[in-house]
Structure formats: structure tokens, C-alpha cells
Amino acid sequence: MKARNRRHAIASSDALSPKALLAYATGIRADYEKHLRELVEIPTVSADPARAADVARGARAAAALLRRLGVAASVEPTGGHPLVVGHLRSGAGFPTVTLYNHLDVQPAARADGWKTDPFRFTRKGDRYFGRGTTDDKGPALAALHGALAAHRAGVPLNVRFLWETEEEAGSTHFEHAIGRLAPRLATELVVISDGLWVSRDQPTCASGLRGWLGIELSLETGEGDAHSGIVGGLARNPLAELMQLVADLHDARSGRVKVPGFYDDVEPLTRREREEFRRSGFSIANLKAGIGIRKLRTENPREAMRRIWALPTFEVHGVVGGYSGPGSKSIVPGRGQVKASFRLVPSQHPDRVADLVTRFIKKRNPDVVVRRDAGNLPYRADVSGPFAAALRRAMTDAFGKELSFVRDGGSIGAVASMERLLGCPVLFLDLSLPEHGYHAANEYFEWSQASRGIVAFARFFAELAGPEGALAVAKRPERKRS
Numbered sequence: 296m297k298a299r300n301r302r303h304a305i306a307s308s309d310a311l312s313p314k315a316l317l318a319y320a321t322g323i324r325a326d327y328e329k330h331l332r333e334l335v336e337i338p339t340v341s342a343d344p345a346r347a348a349d350v351a352r353g354a355r356a357a358a359a360l361l362r363r364l365g366v367a368a369s370v371e372p373t374g375g376h377p378l379v380v381g382h383l384r385s386g387a388g389f390p391t392v393t394l395y396n397h398l399d400v401q402p403a404a405r406a407d408g409w410k411t412d413p414f415r416f417t418r419k420g421d422r423y424f425g426r427g428t429t430d431d432k433g434p435a436l437a438a439l440h441g442a443l444a445a446h447r448a449g450v451p452l453n454v455r456f457l458w459e460t461e462e463e464a465g466s467t468h469f470e471h472a473i474g475r476l477a478p479r480l481a482t483e484l485v486v487i488s489d490g491l492w493v494s495r496d497q498p499t500c501a502s503g504l505r506g507w508l509g510i511e512l513s514l515e516t517g518e519g520d521a522h523s524g525i526v527g528g529l530a531r532n533p534l535a536e537l538m539q540l541v542a543d544l545h546d547a548r549s550g551r552v553k554v555p556g557f558y559d560d561v562e563p564l565t566r567r568e569r570e571e572f573r574r575s576g577f578s579i580a581n582l583k584a585g586i587g588i589r590k591l592r593t594e595n596p597r598e599a600m601r602r603i604w605a606l607p608t609f610e611v612h613g614v615v616g617g618y619s620g621p622g623s624k625s626i627v628p629g630r631g632q633v634k635a636s637f638r639l640v641p642s643q644h645p646d647r648v649a650d651l652v653t654r655f656i657k658k659r660n661p662d663v664v665v666r667r668d669a670g671n672l673p674y675r676a677d678v679s680g681p682f683a684a685a686l687r688r689a690m691t692d693a694f695g696k697e698l699s700f701v702r703d704g705g706s707i708g709a710v711a712s713m714e715r716l717l718g719c720p721v722l723f724l725d726l727s728l729p730e731h732g733y734h735a736a737n738e739y740f741e742w743s744q745a746s747r748g749i750v751a752f753a754r755f756f757a758e759l760a761g762p763e764g765a766l767a768v769a770k771r772p773e774r775k776r777s
């Protein structure tokens with residue numbers, strides 16, 4: 296009972312009430328903006344080799360910022376762009392939670408339609424314009440200041456920071472670096488803040504991601520193009536055979552994959568997941584307007600959410616070969632290629648899908664060469680456990696509306712890597728909004744999401760820590776048995 300009271304004293308101490316935390320955030324607003332300015336004004340464009348020195352400078356500046364705020368920090372080489380590792384120590388023996396963010400950004404130039412210099416931090420009222428403000432420097436700093444708020448209020452928890460600088464370039468070296476550093480990175484939980492809500496009016500966090508398997512199908516039937524007046528009707532046409540294969544692989548109108556066994560490992564949505572999707576604020580009209588897409592396979596919002604979040608796909612990205620210039624050219628092409636991919640959902644495995652698909656293709660057209668990439672595993676969080684319950688309470692406290700867990704149709708390889716190499720669950724605490732312009736011109740973040748994000752992180756840490764906190768509850772043997 297004593298323990299319960301002590302935890303209660305932590306979780307609901309005056310300094311950790313949502314109101315007090317919001318006042319705390321308001322008090323450090325000038326610092327937050329200064330820190331965001333520092334990070335945004337270093338053009339950490341990881342995909343551009345010419346910006347490598349800026350990415351390295353961004354990592355050093357971030358580590359220096361952490362140190363200034365009392366967080367031990369180092370810049371770790373990875374073989375690619377570096378990784379910033381920070382450690383906010385509250386006490387030996389306290390559990391550790393890891394916050395993952397990335398500090399690299401997408402390319403940006405005035406010519407893309409920016410109204411301000413993308414690498415100048417420009418404040419307009421409560422909005423902060425600049426490349427990386429919402430993806431992902433602003434959320435990284437909200438997480439940092441949330442951790443500092445909890446630390447200062449005495450929450451018995453250590454927080455580690457993993458700030459990647461290669462996320463927008465495919466996280467090529469991340470997994471290897473995490474593997475190498477893993478003995479130093481022991482943690483109970485990883486929290487990622489690098490995602491967006493479905494709508495401004497409804498807090499959502501991703502509880503699942505799709506996996507990925509990229510494939511290239513190539514067919515060569517001649518040394519080069521041949522005249523169809525000479526060999527037409529006799530020569531095999533590689534482009535047409537690949538198109539037939541694509542039609543064999545899936546029904547292009549419905550999207551249904553026709554490879555036997557493809558759907559065997561797909562986990563159906565639970566009733567609770569379907570209900571949370573319904574409350575997510577998803578709208579077909581917003582999706583269409585936001586992306587500029589006109590024709591969909593369905594106009595039913597529930598079916599749409601199921602399709603983009605919870606069902607696997609086969610998509611053709613490009614067809615290479617033959618003639619595509621003006622007018623006609625009467626050739627039989629000598630070679631053709633299809634670039635395609637599968638998005639996978641829990642519990643599909645890219646290796647198993649690659650085997651199924653390759654066997655299917657080989658049976659139909661043994662001359663087609665199938666090349667696959669390494670693929671990514673899909674990810675699914677436990678949304679009924681104590682960590683998810685703590686996250687629900689924290690987000691609801693911070694934003695005044697009950698959190699909905701949704702899925703994200705994209706793939707982040709780093710998530711499965713961290714789950715596996717650090718041996719702990721991964722959760723998302725998302726703060727960006729659809730209108731913030733992820734990867735687009737005039738990207739911005741805003742103070743209401745930053746300040747309430749600080750509250751959400753601090754509340755989450757308070758809910759996790761202490762003898763009756765979610766971290767302790769998760770360790771109990773009676774829970775392990777269930």
C-alpha cells in the first residue's frame with residue numbers, strides 16, 4: 296500500500312498535473328523555439344552527398360544541445376551518417392526508456408514553392424516554418440523537453456535518446472549501428488515520435504506499420520529490338536509476357552493478390568481496432584484533397600482504412616522497355632522489366648512471401664528473372680498492455696480527447712530492427728498533423744502540438760515509472776503468464 300501511495304505521489308504530484316506541465320511548457324517556450332531554430336537552420340539533408348558535412352554538423356550541434364541541458368551525449372559513427380546518443384540519468388537502478396527521433400530532413404528549395412527560406416526558422420504566430428520543423432526536429436525537441444520536465448519533477452526514470460541522421464535516406468546503417476551499440480543501449484521500451492495524426496481534431500498514434508518486399512521481374516528474349524514485320528507473331532514479346540504475369544499475380548481492379556497462400560498469415564483486425572479506426576477522424580474527402588488523388592477502389596471510409604492500414608498490397612511502380620516516344624515504332628522489344636512491391640501486414644514475412652511469389656512466377660514463366668530486396672517486417676504494437684494503457688492516459692490528459700490507435704500504411708525498417716536488437720516493445724507517440732506538410736513545401740510545426748506534446752511525454756513518463764507504474768506492472772509474473 297505504501298508503494299501505491301508513493302507511485303500515486305509521483306504520477307499525480309502537483310508538478311506533473313497536465314495543467315502544471317502546460318504551464319511548464321509555456322515557461323520554456325522561448326527555449327524550445329531557440330533550440331528548434333538551431334536545428335532547423337542546419338540543412339541536414341541526408342540523401343544529398345553534398346550535404347554530408349551539414350548532416351555531421353547537425354549531429355554535433357544536437358549533441359551539444361543535449362549536453363547544455365544536462366543530458367550526457369555522444370556522436371556515434373555508423374559507416375554512414377552519424378547517430379546521436381543521449382542519456383538523461385535520474386538515478387542508478389531506475390528503468391530506462393528510449394526515445395527515437397531523426398534529425399535529417401528531406402531536400403527543400405525555394406523553387407519547390409516555399410514562401411520562406413526552408414532552412415531559416417520562420418515563426419508566424421504559433422506556427423514554425425522550415426524544413427524539418429514537423430519531420431522530425433520539432434517532435435524530437437518536444438520529447439526532449441517532456442523528458443526534462445519529468446526529470447525535474449522527480450520521475451524515477453532514465454531516458455535515452457537515439458537521434459538518427461539517416462532516416463530519410465533509408466536508415467542504411469542504422470541496424471548495424473544499433474547492433475554494435477546494443478550492449479550500451481539496454482532499455483525497457485522504445486518510443487518513436489515521427490508520425491502524424493489522421494485529422495487535427497483527433498489524437499491518434501500508430502499501433503502498426505506495414506512491411507515491405509520490393510521485386511523486379513526481368514525477361515530477355517533477344518539481343519535487342521527486332522522488326523515486327525520480320526519476326527512479329529514468331530518472336531516472344533517480353534513486355535507483353537510481363538504484363539500477363541502482372542495480371543496473373545493480382546486483379547488490378549480490386550487489388551486482390553492471386554498468389555495462393557498470400558493471405559494465409561494476415562491477422563484480421565480486432566473489433567476494438569475497427570472501432571478505433573472509426574474514431575480516427577479519417578475522411579475520404581480529406582485524403583483525396585490532401586494527396587490530389589481522384590479515383591479510388593472504394594469510397595467507403597471503413598473499407599478504405601482497412602485497405603491502407605491493415606491489408607497487404609501488390610503495386611506496379613514502373614514498366615521498363617520497348618518504345619515510348621511519339622508516334623509508333625513497329626518493334627518486338629528484346630527485353631522488359633517490371634518494378635513492383637508488396638506491402639505486408641502482421642504477421643506476413645517478406646521471406647515467405649518472396650518464396651511463394653517466386654514459385655508462382657517460375658511455374659507460369661520460368662524465363663522470368665525475379666530479383667527481390669531484403670524487405671522489412673511489418674510491425675504491430677500490443678495495444679491492450681500496460682504501456683499502451685499508459686500512453687492512452689498520457690495523450691488523453693495532454694490533448695483533452697481520448698486517443699485512438701490507428702495503423703500506418705508505410706514501412707519503417709528501424710522499428711523492427713529496434714524491437715529485435717534491443718529486445719523490447721516499441722510504441723509511437725505521434726504529434727504531427729496532416730496539414731503540417733510532411734516532405735512538402737512550407738512544412739511547419741506549431742506550438743499547440745509542441746506544448747501539448749511536452750505534456751504528453753512528461754505524463755507518459757510519470758505513468759510508466761514508479762513501483763506501481765506501467766513498467767513495474769509489465770514485469771509482474773501474473774501478467775507474464777496471461
Ligand SMILES: [Zn+2]
Binds near residue numbers: 397431462489
Ligand atoms: Zn520522419
